Amino acid sequence: MELDVENVSFAVSDVEIIKSISLKVKEGQFVGIIGPNGCGKSTLLKNIYKVIKPTSGKIFLDDIDIVKSSAKEIAKKMGVVGQFNNSNFDFTVRDMVMMGRTPHKRMLESDTKNDIELVDNILRKVNLEHYASKHFSYLSGGEKQRVILARALAQEPQFLILDEPTNHLDIKYQIQILSLVQSLQIGTLAALHDLSIAAMYCEYLYVLKNGRILTHGKPEKLLTPSLVKEVYEVDCCIYQNNDTNNIVVAYHPALPNH
Numbered sequence: 001m002e003l004d005v006e007n008v009s010f011a012v013s014d015v016e017i018i019k020s021i022s023l024k025v026k027e028g029q030f031v032g033i034i035g036p037n038g039c040g041k042s043t044l045l046k047n048i049y050k051v052i053k054p055t056s057g058k059i060f061l062d063d064i065d066i067v068k069s070s071a072k073e074i075a076k077k078m079g080v081v082g083q084f085n086n087s088n089f090d091f092t093v094r095d096m097v098m099m100g101r102t103p104h105k106r107m108l109e110s111d112t113k114n115d116i117e118l119v120d121n122i123l124r125k126v127n128l129e130h131y132a133s134k135h136f137s138y139l140s141g142g143e144k145q146r147v148i149l150a151r152a153l154a155q156e157p158q159f160l161i162l163d164e165p166t167n168h169l170d171i172k173y174q175i176q177i178l179s180l181v182q183s184l185q186i187g188t189l190a191a192l193h194d195l196s197i198a199a200m201y202c203e204y205l206y207v208l209k210n211g212r213i214l215t216h217g218k219p220e221k222l223l224t225p226s227l228v229k230e231v232y233e234v235d236c237c238i239y240q241n242n243d244t245n246n247i248v249v250a251y252h253p254a255l256p257n258h
């Protein structure tokens with residue numbers, strides 16, 4: 001599915017947090033949003049996954065008007081891994097992942113053999129098969145993050161929204177989870193903090209600053225030391241690793257009184 005965001009703004013008490021943002025995620029593309037803390041990444045994503053409503057603008061997933069459609073209708077197509085995933089209820093890991101099937105069910109419909117097999121399969125993919133009967137609230141941050149991704153995958157989404165999905169993950173799971181998402185070959189829009197990781201997985205990047213799109217492009221062209229300086233106020237060098245071909249961003253430490 002293709003995401004089309006057109007001139008979306010969102011304001012709270014007349015203060016515009018995101019300003020006339022337009023972006024596209026084409027069929028099967030993995031697109032990243034980067035930018036400093038507080039620039040509006042989560043606010044933009046929340047508009048797209050319907051937690052908040054844009055003050056103006058249009059959001060379409062293929063021909064589905066996200067602003068006008070019901071949350072259940074959207075959940076059949078779009079999986080979401082949000083930033084804060086604390087649950088006040090003491091569900092098991094299996095229960096949490098099974099919740100991903102809800103949009104595809106009628107009220108009070110019980111779990112089918114297919115649902116159970118699907119959930120088992122996804123738990124294996126995120127290395128949580130031995131955690132199925134553990135309580136979600138007792139898990140570590142990284143384990144919780146993998147459960148939330150597993151729940152989104154159980155929705156069998158045709159589009160994914162990820163808000164800093166690798167937040168709590170060690171490097172093995174960062175790579176495992178993003179590779180897993182990449183292998184799905186569905187449209188994905190992800191807010192990411194780590195620029196080297198963003199360059200490794202994203203085909204296209206949008207840079208947000210002060211609630212606006214500052215620039216956008218393919219990582220290998222877009223990411224330059226001057227852009228990083230402008231956006232993050234940090235000096236860096238950027239090179240392509242000969243062994244992996246990955247683009248690597250290496251930061252200079254800040255000098256005292258800098």
Ligand SMILES: Nc1ncnc2c1ncn2[C@@H]1O[C@H](COP(=O)(O)OP(=O)(O)OP(=O)(O)O)[C@@H](O)[C@H]1O
Nearest residue numbers: 012017035036037038039040041042043044083191
């Ligand atoms: N409902 C709200 N009311 C008032 N201010 C808000 C609201 N939601 C977000 N903001 C403000 O809007 C700005 C953008 O927040 P947002 O969470 O979108 O940033 P972000 O780019 O995701 O940041 P981070 O990288 O730190 O997660 C912040 O300054 C935040 O305090």
